[in-house]
Amino acid sequence: MTSLVIEGTDLTPSINFQPEKMDFEISGESRPENVRKFYEPVMEWIDNYKLFLEANKPKQGEKLVFKFKFQYFNSTSAKFLTSVIAKLDAIRQDLLPVEIEWYYDSPDIDMKNSGEEFSKMFAMPFRLFSIELM
Amino acid sequence: MINPNNFTFDIHQKMRENNVLLAFTGEFDMKIINALITSVKLKLVEVEEAARIQKKVYNVMVDCLETIFHSYETAQRKNASYNSFSIFTLSRDAGFYYLISGNYIFNDTMEARKKQIDKINALNTDGKKALFRDYIVDDTIADQDSDLAMLNIAIKSGNVLGYEFKKVDANNSFYIFQVKIKIL
Numbered sequence: 001m002t003s004l005v006i007e008g009t010d011l012t013p014s015i016n017f018q019p020e021k022m023d024f025e026i027s028g029e030s031r032p033e034n035v036r037k038f039y040e041p042v043m044e045w046i047d048n049y050k051l052f053l054e055a056n057k058p059k060q061g062e063k064l065v066f067k068f069k070f071q072y073f074n075s076t077s078a079k080f081l082t083s084v085i086a087k088l089d090a091i092r093q094d095l096l097p098v099e100i101e102w103y104y105d106s107p108d109i110d111m112k113n114s115g116e117e118f119s120k121m122f123a124m125p126f127r128l129f130s131i132e133l134m
Numbered sequence: 135m136i137n138p139n140n141f142t143f144d145i146h147q148k149m150r151e152n153n154v155l156l157a158f159t160g161e162f163d164m165k166i167i168n169a170l171i172t173s174v175k176l177k178l179v180e181v182e183e184a185a186r187i188q189k190k191v192y193n194v195m196v197d198c199l200e201t202i203f204h205s206y207e208t209a210q211r212k213n214a215s216y217n218s219f220s221i222f223t224l225s226r227d228a229g230f231y232y233l234i235s236g237n238y239i240f241n242d243t244m245e246a247r248k249k250q251i252d253k254i255n256a257l258n259t260d261g262k263k264a265l266f267r268d269y270i271v272d273d274t275i276a277d278q279d280s281d282l283a284m285l286n287i288a289i290k291s292g293n294v295l296g297y298e299f300k301k302v303d304a305n306n307s308f309y310i311f312q313v314k315i316k317i318l
Contacts, residue, residue: 076282110189
């Protein structure tokens, strides 16, 4: 399975999915002009990755680490992030442990709350990290 | 016509008296919105010591500006004669930051807009969060992206959303939307 790397811009986040290392990261700002157009290939990649995992059973003890490091995401992006997390939840339930790490800029209480909300929505524990992003 | 020098001086004085940090009037396209977002980010670093408030004002402002843009897009799809001349101001006093937008809307959409804001204002914080969750998992509940943005603004600002409609003519009103953010 090939990795997925998308350079970030002022409006769109960086995507760095490294399946070999089981390391996945979305970071930066997310307020694309066309949110659907940006996130659809990302979601399609995750769907294909799930199929790949189904065909290539993960080894005992393996886990997937997915990191969100947003400086900002708009409300429309939240809809697509919900879909991304739902796909991760399906992988977690069917295939292997998934650990979600949610990073937020230390003064950004709204970003912290968003992580807590997503965690609650999917009854999925998130590890929250306060860092300096600015 | 009003003397343009006097007019400019009056605006300048009024902006100073009302502690306006930024004001823009014109057509809001994505380029303008991005330029405003960058300006506000820099301005907040200059005027606001509390990083927490800087972040909150920034988060709410982006959704406010995008809401103007969504309204503009939606209205123009409905009717090409839509007047897209809008305004956005950011000001502060000792207790609050004020983010105020103004844009034209068609009179026949006014009631729906009122209902939408009143519905959000009637909810407590948990109710707003629950509705936001419903909106993001089910595309059919929210009418458009602006519903979601409006709810997000209410959650993040932690205050009642203010609004007023100034009737302009038989077809149009000027819709003023106000968000307050408490300076802690």
